[in-house]
Ligand SMILES: Nc1ncnc2c1ncn2[C@@H]1O[C@H](COP(=O)(O)OP(=O)(O)OP(=O)(O)O)[C@@H](O)[C@H]1O
């Protein structure tokens with residue numbers, strides 16, 4: 001399945017807040033398949049970049065063009081936030097929420113929620129209140145809640161930041177499965193191991209600028225910029 | 239002093255034996271204020287939700303007006319409702335003056351701003367929390383409001399109880415529009431005012447006990463709701 005939303009083209013796209021540019025201007029084109037991993041140091045603008053693509057942050061200048069009308073594209077996207085937002089409801093109610101607002105029956109939604117809770121490892125917590133889950137459990141919930149409505153494109157902002165090694169492997173498995181099923185993934189991570197494992201292509205951000213946009217193998221073997229090399233070496237980037 | 243002491247023992251007796259007049263007045267009070275509470279909540283809660291999720295030009299002004307209306311002197315509300323409902327007033331044909339309905343109308347006007355303001359505070363905070371998620375899910379305006387109202391239901395119940403407390407304890411407005419008519423519009427507060435004026439402390443005190451008991455019950459309920467909310471038991 002190749003999504004009808006792509007290619008996605010950014011032309012001088014820039015997002016600012018209170019006069020300060022958070023990310024951009026960025027020019028690039030994204031194709032309809034695989035996993036794009038956005039990397040860069042803290043404060044580079046990864047979160048802002050994903051939010052801008054998703055339409056959650058207003059464009060201050062430039063353009064973002066989907067292959068279909070923007071509202072239609074937004075209907076087919078999901079977003080897993082760096083800081084998960086928990087509805088003040090049970091785990092089950094959180095996971096079925098996106099289906100319920102789309103009019104799926106409670107029975108059907110609940111059935112699918114059980115499957116997803118099982119997959120992310122929350123199977124025995126469905127009755128718990130979501131806001132009191134641990135950080136890692138909240139990330140798993142957010143992932144299940146995002147994937148249950150089968151988005152064509154899923155943004156993930158550091159989806160494994162609060163997860164231990166075991167849970168991270170489980171989540172990466174779910175993400176590779178989703179990718180194999182045709183879901184387009186655009187994610188940020190600060191874990192270079194994870195970036196190498198998952199990425200088909202890499203966008204390397206520094207100070208809001210997309211310094212590199214390259215196939216993963218190429219970027220990891222021979223980054224085109226000095227900053228890219230320094231970042232992969234674990235050096236501090238000025 | 240003896241008078242008061244005698245009144246006190248008599249009052250306890252009235253309460254213990256469920257005196258018919260006491261019961262009638264208490265029930266009418268509850269009936270009027272519960273009706274007012276239901277109507278006011280149906281207006282105030284959706285209004286509060288709307289003000290939380292919808293950004294429009296006059297939003298700040300509406301909120302400011304709402305807050306200002308909270309400070310309306312009830313007696314003035316009573317006066318305005320009286321003028322509107324009086325025989326020569328614009329709504330005079332309805333013949334509602336000196337009826338429980340008139341009292342309900344006055345109480346609704348008094349507590350809508352209170353309930354809406356308190357509800358708006360909690361809904362606005364919850365919207366801050368939910369904003370990114372709900373926007374990203376393309377939730378409709380109506381669904382946003384429904385989600386907020388449902389997830390903040392404990393805080394909303396607190397707002398409603400505060401409104402009820404204000405309604406049942408209010409005397410100025412309902413005295414003016416209800417007229418404190420025996421067997422028709424006499425409620426706890428107006429009866430207390432009347433009986434005290436007549437020097438009939440027994441019934442006044444007994445009515446006062448009922449009112450205090452209601453007030454304490456409401457406060458306990460608010461306190462308990464606040465605790466379950468903080469403990470995250472939902
Ligand atoms: N709403 C905002 N108002 C002002 N500045 C902001 C806002 N959001 C982000 N910033 C700033 O923009 C820059 C980029 O932030 P962003 O969250 O996109 O970085 P990031 O790459 O995701 O960082 P991290 O790796 O820490 O998650 C930071 O300097 C941040 O302080």
Ligand SMILES: [Mg+2]
Pocket residue numbers: 046047048082157
């Ligand atoms: Mg970030």
